[in-house]
Amino acid sequence: MVLLDSIRMALAALLGNKLRSALTMLGIIIGVGAVIALIGLGEGVQGLVTDQLQSIGSNLLYITPGSLSDMGTGGGSGGRASLTMSDVEALNNPFNAPHVGAVSPDINTFAEVSFGGNSKRVAVNGVWPNYPAVRNVTVAYGAFISQQDVSARSTVCVLGPNIARDLFGDEVPLGNRVRIGGVPYTVVGVLEGKGGSAFADVDSYVYVPLSTAQMRLLPLRGRSGELGVSTIYVQATTEAEIDLAIEEVKTVLRYQHRIGIGEDDDFTVINQADITAIFGNITGVLTTFLGAIAGISLIVGGIGIMNIMLVSVTERTREIGIRKAVGAKRSDIMTQFLVEAVFLSVVGGLAGIVLGWTVAVQAGNLIEGVTPKVTPETVLLATGVSAAVGVFFGIYPARRAASLNPIEALRYE
Amino acid sequence: MADGGGPVIELTGIGKVYILGKLKVRALEEIDLTIEVGEMLAIMGPSGSGKSTLMNVIGCLDQATKGRYLLRGIDVSRLNDNRLAEVRNREIGFVFQSFNLLPRITAVENVELPLIYGGAMGSRRSRAARALEAVGLGQRIHHKPNELSGGERQRVAIARALVNDPAIILADEPTGNLDSRSGAEVMKIFRRLNEEDGITVVFVTHDPDTASCTRRLVRLRDGRLTSDEPVPEEERLQAWRAIETTGVLHQVVTDGTAR
Numbered sequence: 223m224v225l226l227d228s229i230r231m232a233l234a235a236l237l238g239n240k241l242r243s244a245l246t247m248l249g250i251i252i253g254v255g256a257v258i259a260l261i262g263l264g265e266g267v268q269g270l271v272t273d274q275l276q277s278i279g280s281n282l283l284y285i286t287p288g289s290l291s292d293m294g295t296g297g298g299s300g301g302r303a304s305l306t307m308s309d310v311e312a313l314n315n316p317f318n319a320p321h322v323g324a325v326s327p328d329i330n331t332f333a334e335v336s337f338g339g340n341s342k343r344v345a346v347n348g349v350w351p352n353y354p355a356v357r358n359v360t361v362a363y364g365a366f367i368s369q370q371d372v373s374a375r376s377t378v379c380v381l382g383p384n385i386a387r388d389l390f391g392d393e394v395p396l397g398n399r400v401r402i403g404g405v406p407y408t409v410v411g412v413l414e415g416k417g418g419s420a421f422a423d424v425d426s427y428v429y430v431p432l433s434t435a436q437m438r439l440l441p442l443r444g445r446s447g448e449l450g451v452s453t454i455y456v457q458a459t460t461e462a463e464i465d466l467a468i469e470e471v472k473t474v475l476r477y478q479h480r481i482g483i484g485e486d487d488d489f490t491v492i493n494q495a496d497i498t499a500i501f502g503n504i505t506g507v508l509t510t511f512l513g514a515i516a517g518i519s520l521i522v523g524g525i526g527i528m529n530i531m532l533v534s535v536t537e538r539t540r541e542i543g544i545r546k547a548v549g550a551k552r553s554d555i556m557t558q559f560l561v562e563a564v565f566l567s568v569v570g571g572l573a574g575i576v577l578g579w580t581v582a583v584q585a586g587n588l589i590e591g592v593t594p595k596v597t598p599e600t601v602l603l604a605t606g607v608s609a610a611v612g613v614f615f616g617i618y619p620a621r622r623a624a625s626l627n628p629i630e631a632l633r634y635e
Numbered sequence: 636m637a638d639g640g641g642p643v644i645e646l647t648g649i650g651k652v653y654i655l656g657k658l659k660v661r662a663l664e665e666i667d668l669t670i671e672v673g674e675m676l677a678i679m680g681p682s683g684s685g686k687s688t689l690m691n692v693i694g695c696l697d698q699a700t701k702g703r704y705l706l707r708g709i710d711v712s713r714l715n716d717n718r719l720a721e722v723r724n725r726e727i728g729f730v731f732q733s734f735n736l737l738p739r740i741t742a743v744e745n746v747e748l749p750l751i752y753g754g755a756m757g758s759r760r761s762r763a764a765r766a767l768e769a770v771g772l773g774q775r776i777h778h779k780p781n782e783l784s785g786g787e788r789q790r791v792a793i794a795r796a797l798v799n800d801p802a803i804i805l806a807d808e809p810t811g812n813l814d815s816r817s818g819a820e821v822m823k824i825f826r827r828l829n830e831e832d833g834i835t836v837v838f839v840t841h842d843p844d845t846a847s848c849t850r851r852l853v854r855l856r857d858g859r860l861t862s863d864e865p866v867p868e869e870e871r872l873q874a875w876r877a878i879e880t881t882g883v884l885h886q887v888v889t890d891g892t893a894r
């Protein structure tokens with residue numbers, strides 16, 4: 223007997239029981255659908271994050287207070303700062319740190335920003351004029367904070383495009399005064415959008431001069447009373463020298479903070495590679511988790527197929543007897559039932575791919591910036607795995623059918 | 636399979652024991668039976684006497700637990716599963732009391748099955764159709780079994796048994812589920828196969844008149860062969876006359892209506 227005959231027979235049997243075939247496939251459809259949707263969305267998110275990480279620039283270093291384990295708790299809200307203006311000065315000194323280029327201190331805080339009747343609580347950053355160059359942002363119109371603004375502690379601000387739209391609607395923000403923490407600031411510029419971020423809504427940031435923020439918004443002080451900062455951005459002179467720059471930064475800050483030999487840093491230096499690695503860990507865990515779910519759902523789907531195939535073998539005992547009586551060999555019966563199982567799982571798998579794809583695309587429409595990716599590799603893998611599930615879970619019922627004794631099968635009622 | 640000049644079927648000391656838990660059922664004991672090429676013979680016996688078991692053993696659907704079975708000179712007990720399937724496919728056509736057609740597929744598809752399993756390519760459909768024509772069902776080839784009468788179903792089953800040109804037709808109570816007219820049809824087909832095509836025909840029946848259509852009648856009781864006698868010529872002719880009459884009546888009826 224040729225395979226084509228087996229396929230024709232299997233198809234006839236499955237079409238003769240459409241509802242049951244469809245329900246049997248459901249397990250695989252849902253399993254594969256979930257895998258495709260999750261992987262598609264996962265790749266979309268990963269693509270977005272990778273883009274954003276790359277936009278950070280690979281020669282940029284973040285210096286934050288505290289060790290990595292208590293990251294972000296050191297400088298968020300008033301009180302003692304472990305990073306100070308004298309650290310900034312020390313880092314800016316090319317004799318201390320020859321491979322450190324631009325140094326850009328930053329105060330990060332949240333404040334109520336209002337104009338007219340509109341009001342919103344957003345992140346406010348106190349920055350230096352070199353911030354746009356270091357952080358890769360562009361002014362859409364107006365100007366950024368100037369050195370003069372910093373020196374004079376001017377009450378001026380620059381708005382991210384989203385907060386500008388939220389506060390002003392169609393009005394021109396430039397020259398208007400917004401209130402930040404109750405104090406009026408003149409809007410001098412609006413930034414270009416950077417697009418939604420997986421981490422923060424950067425397009426709703428508001429920027430004021432660092433000195434102004436230190437005085438009015440977040441009066442951080444260091445150990446000896448000097449002005450503090452939340453974060454220091456440092457650019458290595460070149461990408462290749464980033465490791466040297468990191469070492470220099472650490473040496474300078476340890477000296478500045480009088481950290482003894484053997485004591486731990488009270489600050490953390492992070493670069494893009496670190497963030498990428500952390501993110502890689504997260505996605506690794508997620509992928510394993512998704513893989514486990516996918517595996518479980520496919521096993522459940524496969525057991526469903528096995529169950530129905532066993533029922534089918536029992537129901538069709540007489541049919542098997544008849545086929546054997548007219549000359550079907552074990553292998554013929556085996557092939558027929560195996561083809562049925564594989565057909566169920568593969569068609570279920572293909573339907574699952576379509577379903578998962580649809581779900582991924584719909585979900586992608588809901589999440590800004592995420593474009594789900596369903597690659598040919600994923601589709602091939604899903605199809606292959608479905609077929610393998612069919613073979614694996616189909617083999618036992620098929621074997622059982624094939625090993626029936628013709629006479630006993632014919633006597634079966 | 637080699638075609639020796641000897642007997643087509645040769646059973647010596649055949650026994651068959653079924654084991655049901657602790658119980659041993661001796662369905663066949665010490666059966667010696669030799670059937671020559673081109674014979675037509677009937678097997679009779681009370682219910683439970685082992686007729687079906689014997690037919691199944693001869694048909695290679697089942698294997699004896701004792702004794703020797705030579706089919707065209709070849710020892711069947713030596714054949715593996717695949718070879719037995721080939722024997723069932725090519726050497727023997729089996730006809731059952733309960734037809735045993737696949738219900739979901741058409742008559743011609745049922746008849747095609749042995750060709751599929753025999754690995755025949757190409758002309759399968761037309762060969763199956765010709766086999767159905769040979770049993771007078773040329774007009775019914777696309778009917779499903781439940782759209783056919785009992786007699787027609789049995790003729791489909793006979794077409795299926797014939798389609799691979801077997802040397803032997805085995806029929807276990809082929810007329811048992813049929814009215815006398817359909818039974819007569821079946822017997823006429825068997826006679827034609829036997830006399831015109833030289834096919835060896837062995838069938839089981841409960842009906843003495845049907846049994847008398849053969850030249851040789853074998854009786855079983857409690858798994859043993861109790862008699863093996865020729866049918867007197869006079870009796871045989873009379874039986875056929877009865878069948879012809881049923882056939883004529885049938886012809887008249889169908890001529891008047893269906894055709």
Ligand SMILES: Nc1ncnc2c1ncn2[C@@H]1O[C@H](COP(=O)(O)OP(=O)(O)O)[C@@H](O)[C@H]1O
Pocket residue numbers: 653654655660661662680681682683684685686687688689
């Ligand atoms: N598969 C089986 N398992 C157990 N006993 C069986 C089986 N097939 C037949 N028998 C027994 O063997 C004996 C002969 O049965 P069978 O050949 O069917 O008789 P017949 O066809 O003459 O009516 C009976 O006693 C029957 O119960």
Ligand SMILES: [Mg+2]
Pocket residue numbers: 686687688
């Ligand atoms: Mg019987």
